[in-house]
Amino acid sequence: MNIILTGSTGFVGARVLYQLQKEGYAVTCIPSEMLKGDISDKQLLSLMRIFAEANPDVIVHTAAISSTVYSEQHPDESYIANVKLPQVMAKLAVANQCKLISCSSDQVYCGCTGIEPYSEKEEGLAPTNVYGRHKLEAEKRILDICPDAVSLRLSWMYDLPVYQTKTNHSFVLALIKSALTGKAVIYSVNDFRGITYVRSVAENISKTFNLVGGVYNYGSENEKNMYATACVFMVAMGMENRIPELIQLTDAQPLRNLRMDCTKLRGCDIHFETTTESINKMIADYTGLF
Ligand SMILES: NC(=O)c1ccc[n+]([C@@H]2O[C@H](COP(=O)([O-])OP(=O)(O)OC[C@H]3O[C@@H](n4cnc5c(N)ncnc54)[C@H](OP(=O)(O)O)[C@@H]3O)[C@@H](O)[C@H]2O)c1
Structure with a gap:
C-alpha cells in the first residue's frame, strides 16, 4: 500500500x-x-x-x-x-x-x-x-x-526529546525543565483537556x-484537571516529594474544558490509553533513562 x-x-x-x-x-x-x-x-x-x-x-x-x-x-x-x-x-x-x-x-x-x-x-x-x-x-x-x-x-x-527529531512544547518538558531549574510551574484545577502520548x-x-x-x-481521554495530570507525571517519575516545590496550583482561572469523548473512535476499534496510562507508557519506553 x-x-x-x-x-x-x-x-x-x-x-x-x-x-x-x-x-x-x-x-x-x-x-x-x-x-x-x-x-x-x-x-x-x-x-x-x-x-x-x-x-x-x-x-x-x-x-x-x-x-x-x-x-x-x-x-x-x-x-x-x-x-x-x-x-x-x-x-x-x-x-x-x-x-x-x-x-x-x-x-x-x-x-x-x-x-x-x-x-x-x-x-x-x-x-x-x-x-x-x-x-x-x-x-x-x-x-x-x-x-x-x-x-x-x-x-x-507529548514525548521526550529525541535526537534530531522535532519536539513540541509540552507539559512533560515544562515539568522536566522545572525539576532542573527549581522554578515552579503553575497549573489550574479549572483546566481540563486530554493529553496524548x-x-x-x-x-x-x-x-x-x-x-x-x-x-x-x-486521542487520550482524561478525567483529571491539569494540576492533577502534572502530579501524575511527577509521581510516575518518582518525584512526588518535589510536587509542593515545583507545581503551583491555581483556582483563579476560569473553567476551560477541551476534553473529547472518543466513543465514536472506540466504535471503530481504535483505542487510546487514558492520559494517566499514557504517561506511564511513555516512561516505560524510556526506562533506560530513569
Ligand atoms: N503538536 C500538538 O500537540 C498538536 C495538537 C493538536 C493538533 N495538532 C496538529 O497535528 C498536525 C501535526 O502537528 P505537529 O505537532 O507535528 O506540527 P509541527 O511539529 O509544527 O510540524 C509541522 C510540519 O508542517 C510543516 N510546515 C510548517 N509550516 C508550514 C506551512 N506554512 N505550510 C506547510 N507546511 C508547514 C513543517 O515543515 P518544516 O519542518 O520544514 O517547518 C513540519 O513538517 C498539525 O496539523 C497540527 O495542527 C498538533
Whole structure:
C-alpha cells in the first residue's frame, strides 16, 4: 500500500513516518518547501507529478502551522497553511482516488462551555482562537470536496526529546525543565483537556485508513484537571516529594474544558490509553533513562 505523507519533518509526522515504514507501507514524503505559501500553479504541477509517480492509496496530511500563538499573530499565514493547504490535499485525493487523513485539533472546542467531554458535534462550534477556527473550517471544506476524507481532532501531545527529531512544547518538558531549574510551574484545577502520548497517535494511524469519511476525536481521554495530570507525571517519575516545590496550583482561572469523548473512535476499534496510562507508557519506553 502506498502512502503520501506531508509534514514528515514535524513532531507528529516524523513519528508517523517511522511507524508506517515499520508496518511495511511504502511512504513518499512531500518536502515541506513544496507546501509552504499559497500553492501556485507551478507547485501544484510538481505535486501532481509526485502523486502520479507515488500512486498513493492514502494521503496522511500532518503539515500545518501547529502553533496556536503563531496562528493568532499571523492569521493570513495560518489560513493558507491550515485551510487552503488541506483543500489542495482534498482535491489531490479526489484526483488520485485515494483516502485523505488530515490532522485537525481539539482547539475546535475552544470556547465551548460544557463540562462533559465533547462528542464530534459540529453545530454550534465557534472556536475563540484563529487556529481553532481555521481547523474547523478546514474540516468542513475538506468534506465538501472529498466526502470520504477523515479529519482527526488531535489533542495536545507529548514525548521526550529525541535526537534530531522535532519536539513540541509540552507539559512533560515544562515539568522536566522545572525539576532542573527549581522554578515552579503553575497549573489550574479549572483546566481540563486530554493529553496524548504521540507514539499512540502514530501507532493508531494506519487503523484510520479504514474509517468512513468524517470527523473523529482522536486521542487520550482524561478525567483529571491539569494540576492533577502534572502530579501524575511527577509521581510516575518518582518525584512526588518535589510536587509542593515545583507545581503551583491555581483556582483563579476560569473553567476551560477541551476534553473529547472518543466513543465514536472506540466504535471503530481504535483505542487510546487514558492520559494517566499514557504517561506511564511513555516512561516505560524510556526506562533506560530513569
Ligand atoms: N503538536 C500538538 O500537540 C498538536 C495538537 C493538536 C493538533 N495538532 C496538529 O497535528 C498536525 C501535526 O502537528 P505537529 O505537532 O507535528 O506540527 P509541527 O511539529 O509544527 O510540524 C509541522 C510540519 O508542517 C510543516 N510546515 C510548517 N509550516 C508550514 C506551512 N506554512 N505550510 C506547510 N507546511 C508547514 C513543517 O515543515 P518544516 O519542518 O520544514 O517547518 C513540519 O513538517 C498539525 O496539523 C497540527 O495542527 C498538533
